[in-house]
Amino acid sequence: MSLTYSTERQVAIAAVRRACALTSSVFNKLVRNETLTKDDKSPVTVGDFSAQAVVNIILGRTFPKDPIVGEEDSADLRGDSSASLRERVVELANEALTAPLQTGEKEQWGLGPSNARTAEELMDAVDRGNYPGGRTGRMWTLDPIDGTKGFLRGEQYAVCLALLVDARVQLGVIGCPNLPVDPANPSGARGCIFVAERGHGAYQIPVSASEAAAGAERRLVIPSFAPDQLSLLESVEKAHSKLSFNERVAHLLGVTRPPTRMDSQAKYCALVRGEGGVYLRMPTGTGYKEKIWDHAPGSVLVEEAGGVITDSRGEPLDFGLGRTLGENYGVVAAGRDVHSRVIEAVKRAKEEEAKGDAQGQ
Numbered sequence: 001m002s003l004t005y006s007t008e009r010q011v012a013i014a015a016v017r018r019a020c021a022l023t024s025s026v027f028n029k030l031v032r033n034e035t036l037t038k039d040d041k042s043p044v045t046v047g048d049f050s051a052q053a054v055v056n057i058i059l060g061r062t063f064p065k066d067p068i069v070g071e072e073d074s075a076d077l078r079g080d081s082s083a084s085l086r087e088r089v090v091e092l093a094n095e096a097l098t099a100p101l102q103t104g105e106k107e108q109w110g111l112g113p114s115n116a117r118t119a120e121e122l123m124d125a126v127d128r129g130n131y132p133g134g135r136t137g138r139m140w141t142l143d144p145i146d147g148t149k150g151f152l153r154g155e156q157y158a159v160c161l162a163l164l165v166d167a168r169v170q171l172g173v174i175g176c177p178n179l180p181v182d183p184a185n186p187s188g189a190r191g192c193i194f195v196a197e198r199g200h201g202a203y204q205i206p207v208s209a210s211e212a213a214a215g216a217e218r219r220l221v222i223p224s225f226a227p228d229q230l231s232l233l234e235s236v237e238k239a240h241s242k243l244s245f246n247e248r249v250a251h252l253l254g255v256t257r258p259p260t261r262m263d264s265q266a267k268y269c270a271l272v273r274g275e276g277g278v279y280l281r282m283p284t285g286t287g288y289k290e291k292i293w294d295h296a297p298g299s300v301l302v303e304e305a306g307g308v309i310t311d312s313r314g315e316p317l318d319f320g321l322g323r324t325l326g327e328n329y330g331v332v333a334a335g336r337d338v339h340s341r342v343i344e345a346v347k348r349a350k351e352e353e354a355k356g357d358a359q360g361q
């Protein structure tokens, strides 16, 4: 297989893998004052900051000219009052960067025991994620911990990285440390990485580098679903998606199974390996704009697994408008056959809702 983005793919997988090891280890040690509340009231932890520093450092070494659109910035880590938080981030990031080279990693990637960075270098690395995005050129987008609320609950979360070229996602890598390797065995081993390169398919690979080198990758294709086999994949957080609307759509689609609620882009990963059949995210009506890092890696994964992803009106997701998806309204992802039925059901559900509202007045 001749890959167009072979180096990008290897480096992105290594970066996500090291960030997954970091976040898994930090979870067990997290203490109360290591979580902050951002201006938008959402949580951020030392895990988010240090994972962003690690991924940005790794990308910066091999692709120094590539800008990065990352979720976090270092403002809350700088200054005297944040000294203990900052020290913790430095400790965690350096632990991840200086771990011995793993199978497949290269000396020139700047990893391994002699590669510790200073606090200043790490803060600057976090801030390399401040690129505003846009329509042209190469750029990466990073969500160091997607589903921070799931992470804090000990449930699903994901380390998500994508490469965009002229606003088109070319490569997506999603690490899910808490996702069961085999969906048929939910209490079995956990931790997997999902990789999709445009034109080259979607794969699940082991989270461990040595197991991955042993060749345990699995090609993923979304299967066909009969209506009675479908279940909606949706957010756990009510503030992120209008779940009452999802219920209406499920009813119109003839879905009888209860929804599967899961945090983060792990939902896209579940979808591409044949779980649920529909990803549905409807805006709650607060004017929130979806962020590109919350959907870019998932979108290429879905498309490479033979699926379709659009907003809830059937419009393509536009990754070229900056850090957000702009006017895109919600997200629908599914296999080709199911997707068009979902868009139709969303339309009917909107009409029903409007009628209900009018009658209620």
Ligand SMILES: Nc1ncnc2c1ncn2[C@@H]1O[C@H](COP(=O)(O)O)[C@@H](OP(=O)(O)O)[C@H]1O
Binding pocket: 042, 071, 143, 145, 146, 147, 148, 149, 234, 235, 236, 237, 239, 240, 241, 262, 263, 264, 265, 284, 286, 288, 290, 291, 294
């Ligand atoms: N009002 C809102 N509507 C939709 N998404 C929101 C939202 N507020 C926050 N989010 C996003 O929802 C993401 C989690 O997705 P999900 O609901 O599928 O688990 C969060 O990612 P982070 O956890 O990285 O901040 C955050 O970016």
Ligand SMILES: [Mg+2]
Binding pocket: 042, 043, 044, 071, 148
């Ligand atoms: Mg966040």
Ligand SMILES: [Mg+2]
Binding pocket: 143, 145, 146, 147, 293, 294
């Ligand atoms: Mg996110």
Ligand SMILES: [Mg+2]
Binding pocket: 048, 071, 143, 144, 145, 146, 147, 148
């Ligand atoms: Mg995040």
